[in-house]
Amino acid sequence: MAGILALDVGGTKIAAGLVDPDGSLDYTATLPTRASEGTEMVWSVVAELIEDVVQRAGGRVDAVGIGSAGPIDVQAGTVSPVNIPGWRGFALRDRVAAAVPGVPVRLGGDGVCMALGEHRYGAGRGRRAMLGMVVSTGVGGGLVFDGSPVLGRTGNAGHVGHVVVDPDGDRCRCGGRGCVETIASGPSMVRWALAQGWSPDTRDGTRADAKTLAAAAEAGDPVALRAFRRGTDALAVMIASVAAVCDLDLVVIGGGVAKSGALLFGPLREALAERARLDFLVGLQVVSAQLGGDAGLVGAAALAMLR
The missing domain is CATH 3.30.420.40 (ATPase, nucleotide binding domain)
Structure with missing residues (x-):
């Protein structure tokens, strides 16, 4: 076969x-x-x-x-x-x-x-201008316009994890400072929460990771909730900027952090509604990936x- x-x-x-x-x-x-x-x-x-x-x-x-x-x-x-x-x-x-x-x-x-997979077979079918994103260990992305992937000069178009959202922010592994990945990736949210005093229960050997942080936020832990809010605000700043440049009609988000569901998508949609105010951006849809991993x-x- x-x-x-x-x-x-x-x-x-x-x-x-x-x-x-x-x-x-x-x-x-x-x-x-x-x-x-x-x-x-x-x-x-x-x-x-x-x-x-x-x-x-x-x-x-x-x-x-x-x-x-x-x-x-x-x-x-x-x-x-x-x-x-x-x-x-x-x-x-x-x-x-x-x-x-x-x-x-x-x-x-x-x-x-x-992004191409979701456009062909998942949540992005039939859309003209789509950003696909993975929010997990890092933040990655890709653009699909009129059914074709946008590659750019070297193939790196859509590399949205390294859009700068905080010019004075933390140093990124890419060498820059304040990239959205330094705030919204799973490990970044966990590091920030630990630095703010979050104390996960790891007595059973569970690692302090994005899944643990999401469970704490679901249970109402204030620091974990703030970590997610901080991450979604950074994502909203980036999405609003990319959408204004590219005239998007859909953003599809997958990856491990996206599995947190409403914990991510609720605050993200609220923050985006505050930041994407131009007429052609109002109502920009942000949905979960259908194809998963x-x-x-x-x-x-x-x-x-x-x-």
Whole structure:
């Protein structure tokens, strides 16, 4: 059974899947990225997943689509993910092509792939100007206009996690200061809450992470609630700015933090209504992703199928 091999490379986990041309996901596998263990260790994770999916496909795939955390360079086929320190200018496209010889390999940003997947098969179907976002370990994004992904000069268009929302804010891993990712990503919200005195109950061995923070906010913890409000305010500033530049009609948000549901979307919609006041921005819809964690894989396959 042949199909499209899709890869979704993130700072926390790497996923691979076998996708039919109609967007159906026949098989998936996921492994931890092991980002702190060096260049070749991360590649070994990718190689293991490729071998697994190719075996599942009966030894043959028709094409490969890769969605990677960025920055990326589509022309060179390289990636330099902020959250994978060992990969700087890493020749991911060529390494994958060598592992799966004889088929076309296409590289895109993970945010672009998520957005394309949601536009083709999920919450964004039929929309003209859409921003897809992932709010998780980082904040990623991609733009789809009139059915086509907007890539830009190097493939990094839509890299909304590094829109500056606080010029005097914390230093970001990208080297800048005050990026929305430093405020609204899961780890950033947790760090801020801990610094403000939040004391999660970790007696059962539970890590203080975004899921724990969301549970505390749902239970009414004031610091956890403020952390989410602070994060949603930063997202609203960024979305209002991007929407004004791009004349968006839809924003689709996925990722681990988005799983907190109303805790994220309620305050975000309120904050956006306060900030996006131009006539063409009033009523801008912000919705949850429909494809969940599969959006990146399905979108990477869709990218591989683009003519």
